[in-house]
Ligand SMILES: [Zn+2]
């Protein structure tokens with residue numbers, strides 16, 4: 280939650296010590312608003328139900344900069360509590376409006392049969408509702424799904440909890456915790472459990488509220504805890520990879536079976552102890568050794584290999600031999616292949632979730648058209664960074680920005696793998712793709728020796744002969760170690776389209792599909808972050824209605840967004856190639872432009 284800014288607040292303006300105590304300076308001010316007294320503990324204002332009149336009063340009493348002139352500390356705490364009650368009231372209003380949308384988006388019954396309902400709320404609604412909410416509130420699709428589900432729950436199954444939210448007794452988080460805890464119960468059991476806890480909720484923290492709800496669940500359904508666990512193993516099973524605060528990566532599993540997870544945790548600890556005993560991480564904390572053990576187990580690095588490698592590194596360190604302080608060769612085989620097709624890096628985050636910020640920083644366009652170099656799987660590095668001409672950050676899908684040194688290291692690692700595929704994407708100053716070429720082994724240099732020096736210089740130089748008409752010429756990309764690749768740069772249609780890769784059938788050709796993936800980057804629904812490689816190529820104007828199979832009519836759509844786009848009331852158009860305009864059943868429209876790569 281963000282705090283509102285407090286203009287003009289400085290150290291010198293703090294209240295004098297003693298303000299607010301009986302007889303304190305603030306309490307005796309003659310110009311203070313008489314309504315403040317009601318907000319002292321036990322006063323009528325302290326428990327006043329949240330509504331628009333309360334909001335108006337609080338705004339007036341809080342005053343400019345929220346300085347709450349004249350209020351005692353006791354009254355200040357009263358105002359704080361009522362602002363919180365207003366938050367809950369506003370949340371209840373938001374959920375109430377969501378319920379009206381649920382009614383309006385009720386899924387039509389099959390052959391005139393009514394779909395089951397709880398009171399006036401239907402039990403099923405159109406899949407596109409999540410998309411409408413996600414785009415309108417700028418939240419992820421899974422978050423929209425949860426919010427819609429909560430809105431339904433708080434009237435259909437747990438109206439008492441809904442009322443406690445509306446009157447400010449609990450906040451949205453606590454309401455969500457209760458709904459989650461009681462979700463495995465049938466309607467009748469849920470009603471019983473709700474009755475058990477409703478009177479106990481005031482003044483409880485979210486953790487305490489969760490325990491109350493879990494106890495009530497056990498009381499009305501002793502098997503509930505087991506059902507809940509089994510459902511979590513089924514519904515929450517996922518491995519997530521993301522960029523954590525500070526730029527390091529995080530990798531976590533959810534919905535794990537408890538026995539196997541306990542065994543895995545014990546294995547990590549045992550391996551870490553082994554490293555400690557063997558001195559494999561001098562100076563490393565146990566947490567650092569556990570991280571090493573965790574990754575080694577996942578990457579199939581044996582304890583013996585790790586310990587031998589650590590011993591080697593130790594010798595090099597103590598020997599101070601400049602020759603051996605180069606990254607050791609065998610390390611390559613232990614590293615994940617960042618650029619390899621289907622390699623360990625090839626796991627994009629799930630649809631609409633988990634994607635960190637991608638590219639898109641409004642970088643300073645000092646270099647004008649800056650070619651960016653992309654390892655095709657998940658790594659984008661500005662060419663200037665590789666060539667040592669600049670220090671601009673790279674990016675990895677789901678990883679967000681990578682600092683220049685890390686980007687160079689990852690690119691060097693990828694260059695050491697024969698499985699890496701390289702593409703060169705030229706962007707304009709805002710990071711939008713304008714030209715692209717896929718690197719292929721240079722034909723006349725088929726016998727280039729394998730790379731020896733991972734830290735050797737990169738090069739990107741004009742190739743022999745002129746480029747194709749309308750193209751951007753042929754270039755040679757030299758990887759560290761001397762391997763040379765040929766790159767034919769051609770335009771990517773983002774403003775106009777000469778239909779050069781149009782296919783006359785329904786299916787796009789490989790080049791067209793790839794160019795659209797590079798241009799769009801991700802699913803073209805604005806709040807969906809499914810990587811374009813995992814998306815369908817979809818026609819904005821359907822092929823059977825005359826839509827071209829071309830970059831100017833094609834876009835990346837995740838399977839889910841593709842289904843929604845084809846459902847009742849939705850349309851997608853491309854006002855310009857690469858600009859996808861989605862119109863919802865409510866008539867609102869949202870436009871997603873081309874991918875903005877880091878520049
Ligand atoms: Zn390519």
Ligand SMILES: [Zn+2]
Pocket residue numbers: 776777778779781827829830831832
């Ligand atoms: Zn076209």
Ligand SMILES: [Zn+2]
Pocket residue numbers: 630802803804807808809836837838839840841
């Ligand atoms: Zn999507």
